Amino acid sequence: MSDSDPRLAGLTPKVIATLHAGARALRDGRLPQALTLLDDAHRQAPQHPEPLRYLALAQLQARRPQAAAALLRQALCLAPDDALLHSDLAAALAAGGDVEAALAGWRQAVTLDPALMSAWFNLGRNLQQQGETAGAIAALERACTLAPQALPPRVLLGDALVHAGRFVEAAGHYRAALAVHPACGDAWRGLSNIKTMPLDEADAVALRAQLERADAVASDRIAMLFALGKLEEDRGHHAAALAAFSAANALQKQLTPWSADAFRTYVQQALRLTADLPxxxxxxxxxxxxxxxxxxxxxxxxxxxxxxxxxxxxxxxxxxxxxxxxxxxxxxxxxxxxxxxxxxxxxxxxxxxxxxxxxxxxxxxxxxxxxxxxxxxxxxxxxxxxxxxxxxxxxxxxxxLETAWSCFKQQFYSQPHFANDMADIALYMQGCTHAMQQWRAxxxxxxxxxxxxxxxxxxxxxxxxxxxxxxxxxxxxxxxxxxxxxxxxxxxxxxxxxxxxxxxxxxxxxxxxxxxxxxxxxxxxxx
The missing domain is CATH 3.40.50.300 (P-loop containing nucleotide triphosphate hydrolases)
Known part of the structure; x- marks a missing residue:
């Protein structure tokens, strides 16, 4: 946001300064300060939609989607054809669980402004989550056309194409993402998960080079280690594969530890409490x-x-x-x-x-x-x-053994996860088997x-x-x-x-x- 942003037209320098300060606080995670500053900006300019929009974004970050939606509806009364407001309202509605209304909001946003990449991306992402893969692919293709260097729409388009069974096209988009950012863990994950198209020697060289980078973030490093493990397994280098998978899981568990004690307690309670139901x-x-x-x-x-x-x-x-x-x-x-x-x-x-x-x-x-x-x-x-x-x-x-090993070498989205440690995998499998046997009886x-x-x-x-x-x-x-x-x-x-x-x-x-x-x-x- 700059002072010359046309969205700020009509605001005084004082309000703009307050809005800038609130936006910086929001970006830096200083949520209470952001809410105070953005509320102050809105009070100074109650008939301008932009302070309302930023205040709504702060409410959304505070996990108050209903409050955010109310503010955005107020802003839309002032600027009913503002595509970004429709897109942000859709995000608030989605966060509040009203996915159908959110999809309608993103569709309205791209109708008003076909160049609004973020709305195309969010439309595609949420269509994909709803299983509407064809619509998701179309929306994500538009997002990639509008922002060819942006990684999230490119990788998500690859994922959607995989789900549709269009593996060659998917691989092309993952590799396009790697051309922009060679250490993009999500792109390596996507390529590795196309198990009918194994990675090759050039990929092995590229992966090892990227893993040597001191600036590779942990999430990318984890994904690349999983991809390297899969590559080594496909080539029959089992010791190297085990080493890569073990390193990936150890780093992930360090970041998001899973509680074996909490799991044991849950299984015991769930079995006891479901023994007698009306x-x-x-x-x-x-x-x-x-x-x-x-x-x-x-x-x-x-x-x-x-x-x-x-x-x-x-x-x-x-x-x-x-x-x-x-x-x-x-x-x-x-x-x-x-x-x-x-x-x-x-x-x-x-x-x-x-x-x-x-x-x-x-x-x-x-x-x-x-x-x-x-x-x-x-x-x-x-x-x-x-x-x-x-x-x-x-x-x-x-x-x-096949189940346990397959879990250990698979990168899971949801964390913390039992599959990051072999002992936790064994405990989880035994707990699942034990509980299901009783419930089946x-x-x-x-x-x-x-x-x-x-x-x-x-x-x-x-x-x-x-x-x-x-x-x-x-x-x-x-x-x-x-x-x-x-x-x-x-x-x-x-x-x-x-x-x-x-x-x-x-x-x-x-x-x-x-x-x-x-x-x-x-x-x-x-x-």
């Missing part, structure tokens, strides 16, 4: 939903792809909605989950189940049923027989175990069993799951677009190098 008001509530849960890297994307090939099922991928509904109920009660479980009545569970179904209704507009493939939802399976008693739960499981009609290796050994028989467990008639399209045209928004996007392969095991090739991990997996669970 009978559901409607035993069929949720029968539209198929939850796919379990450990990451256990084949869950493959099982979802098979189900999504069925004409009655929409593949919704990894949805946050169950966790959001639970979190909002915790906030409403002022009691953390799972402690309020025993206080919830049958009416409460029914209400929460309907809230989940309302939040996910758009996934059932084309087809009557949907998947929800959020692996972490296994932590909430214990309450589903009260909250969504008609839902089907598919637990996916894979060879423990309590509700065997709705909770079903499916094993990845069994699917590889007898594909048609296991696909028929999977469909039967979901109450679906057999459809031959499910045998050709790799031909299904849908957005796949996980790290397995490339693999599930290929026929079943029996050569996906990687851990055994490491031999004695993974003996410590195998020993941890064979220990009795400390729960």
């Amino acid at each position: 009978a559901p008001l409607d035993p069929r509530l949720g029968e539209e939903v198929i939850f796919i849960v379990g450990l990451p890297r256990s084949g869950s994307t493959l099982f979802e792809q098979i189900l999504a090939s069925h004409p009655e099922v929409e593949g919704a991928s990894e949805l946050p909605d169950l966790g959001i509904v639970i979190q909002q109920e915790s906030q409403r009660r002022g009691v953390p989950y799972p402690h309020w479980i025993a206080q919830a009545s049958a009416e409460d569970w029914h209400r929460l189940g309907r809230e989940y179904l309302a939040r996910t209704a758009r996934w059932r507009q084309r087809r009557p049923r949907q998947t929800d493939k959020q692996p972490d939802n296994w932590k909430h399976v214990g309450i589903l027989r009260a909250m969504l008693p008609g839902a089907t739960i598919i637990e996916t499981r894979r060879d423990p 309590r509700d065997p009609t709705h909770i079903h175990l499916h094993v990845y290796e069994d699917l590889l050994a007898a594909p048609e028989a296991r696909i028929r069993a999977l469909l039967a467990d979901c109450g679906l008639p057999f459809d031959p399209a499910c045998l050709q799951f790799h031909r299904a045209e849908r957005s796949v928004r996980t790290a397995s996007a490339a693999q599930v677009r290929q026929p079943l392969r029996t050569d996906t095991a990687r851990a055994l090739a490491y031999g004695l190098l993974l003996e410590p991990l195998l020993a941890l997996l064979q220990m009795p669970p400390p729960l």
Whole structure:
């Protein structure tokens, strides 16, 4: 923001100085000071939209999206055709959970100003989060055209193209990002995750050169180490791969430590508190939903792809909605989950189940049923027989060593994460297995175990069993799951677009190098 910015036209030098000071405080993270200064600027010029806009941005940074939206609506009364105000209002609406209104706001912003790159980027990013990959690609392409050197839209466009199965185009955009910033960790992550297009010797040289840079930030260094580990594994250099993966995870765990004690406590509490739940008001509530849960890297994307090939099922991928509904109920009660479980009545569970179904209704507009493939939802399976008693739960499981190793070498977005330490991986896997066994015993009609290796050994028989467990008639399209045209928004996007392969095991090739991990997996669970 400069004094000559046309958005400041009509403001006095004093107000501009106050606005500058508030903007600097906001940029530097001095939020209380920013709020005071920006409120002062607004009071000095109550009929000008720009102080209102900056004050709204400060409220948004303070995690008060409703207050931010109110200020931006006030500003739009003064300047109804201001594209940036519409874009900022959309951001506030999205932060407040009104995604549909936010998307409409960004569309209005780009209509008013087709050159507003930030609005195209936010429109594309949020469309992608909603699974509208074609629209996301179109919006992100516009953003890249407007700002060819900008990294976030370029990398996100690569991600969207991967989800659409357009891997060659995606790789081109990741490499375009690397041409701008050779140490861009997100671009290296994207390239490495296209597992059907391995990195080559030139990439190995480039990665090592970038890892030597003293100015490489930790997030980029972590991503590059994961990419280097994958490259070395593909070349059969297993000791070098293990070293790279170990270095990446050690740095990530140092930045975001995961609490094993908190996890143990959660599993114990969740099992105890879900032992006795009220009978559901409607035993069929949720029968539209198929939850796919379990450990990451256990084949869950493959099982979802098979189900999504069925004409009655929409593949919704990894949805946050169950966790959001639970979190909002915790906030409403002022009691953390799972402690309020025993206080919830049958009416409460029914209400929460309907809230989940309302939040996910758009996934059932084309087809009557949907998947929800959020692996972490296994932590909430214990309450589903009260909250969504008609839902089907598919637990996916894979060879423990292959699962554990695959977790260790995969960079996860969400942190802190159990996969940054081998001992934590073993504990988490044992906790998940222990809890799911008990919950399956309590509700065997709705909770079903499916094993990845069994699917590889007898594909048609296991696909028929999977469909039967979901109450679906057999459809031959499910045998050709790799031909299904849908957005796949996980790290397995490339693999599930290929026929079943029996050569996906990687851990055994490491031999004695993974003996410590195998020993941890064979220990009795400390729960």
